[in-house]
Amino acid sequence: MSYSKKQITKAGKILLTSKSIEERNAALELINIWRSNHLHPLNVMKNSLLRLLNQNKIEPLIVSQRLKRLTSIEYKLDLNESMGLGGMQDIGGYRAVVKDTKDLFKLKRLLEKNTNNHTLKRTVDYVHSPKPSGYRSIHFIYDYNSKSEKYKGLQLELQIRTKLQHNWATAVETAGILTKTSLKSSQGPDEWLYFFKIVSSLFAIKEKLPVLQEHTKLSMEELMVECSNCTVKLNIIDILKALRISAKQIEIDKFNGDYYLININLLKKFVHITTFKKSDFESASEEYLNLEKTIKDNENAVVLVAASSIKSLKKAYPSYFLDTSEFISALERINDNCKRLNLTNSYK
Secondary structure, eight states: OOOOHHHHHHHHHHHHHOOOHHHHHHHHHHHHHHHHTTHHHHHHHHHHHHHHHHHTTOOOSEEEEEEOOHHHHHHHHHHOTTOOGGGOTTSEEEEEEESSHHHHHHHHHHHHHOOTTSEEEEEEETTTSOOTTOOOOEEEEEEOOOSSTTTTTOEEEEEEEEHHHHHHHHHHHHHHHHHTSOGGGTOSOHHHHHHHHHHHHHHHHHTTOOOOGGGTTSOHHHHHHHHHHHHHHTTHHHHHHHHOOOOHHHHHSOOOOSEEEEEEETTTTEEEEEEEOGGGHHHHHHHHHHHHHHOOTTTEEEEEEEOSSHHHHHHHOGGGGTOOHHHHHHHHHHHHHHHHTTOOOOOO
């Protein structure tokens, strides 16, 4: 079933403004069918990306895909009043994480030349021109070409980033759950926003990329001191460690499927996973919507993602397991270097 952008945009407005349960439910059903229509194009585009990587001997650390959560859709619409749901570019999103900037820029060049008969609308380079929050990644926005009206013209977003940039983004999303704000959209406590900006610039120095404009007059040592001070003042390492959900039992349990419906209980720090075969994606989509209707935003999070195994799922989406292990290790190294170099604590 296909819908026009006008129909989808109207449903999005109803979702935000209507007080009628019947109207909202009808809008949700339409939005969910339209959102589910992105699954097939996502599979096609992800497989095309995997072939491109293999042909050019780029070994990705992660390749994953997901459908945007309803709470994220509502938040983005609320934040951007002029944006219509029909024009939202990342309902269907897929991602590649590579080892370093060498592989990142090689992949960028390849993608700009190879659209695989799909229309590359634009490329946004947040690596050389990061967002004010410090976010770094390169985004490719595609229009999907298909003979089927169901899929024709659907927009998909590919994000490519390095491992270090991915660790930063994971920590921001996890801390956003803690602060109950969208830190990645520069919304939230000033001290947390300041901390992640500092870390973004430190990671940029390590990758030989431009620091944030506001940090151009600071030396690496000064940034390290600021990072260390913020880490201590906000007790960031202990907080992130406490948030981390143990996934040992999840890895032991047998999960076989193509789609994973993840229901995160933020209060109990517990993850419940339901698996679905590729042929059951309609059932998965319906269950996804049913859960989204019942969850409390600051107590639960639900997402439907595709993955080849539970291990690859955890690797691709560590924030869904509140796992910031690699980011914590980076902070500990920065703290150790500050002590080793006897850098002065200049926090005021």
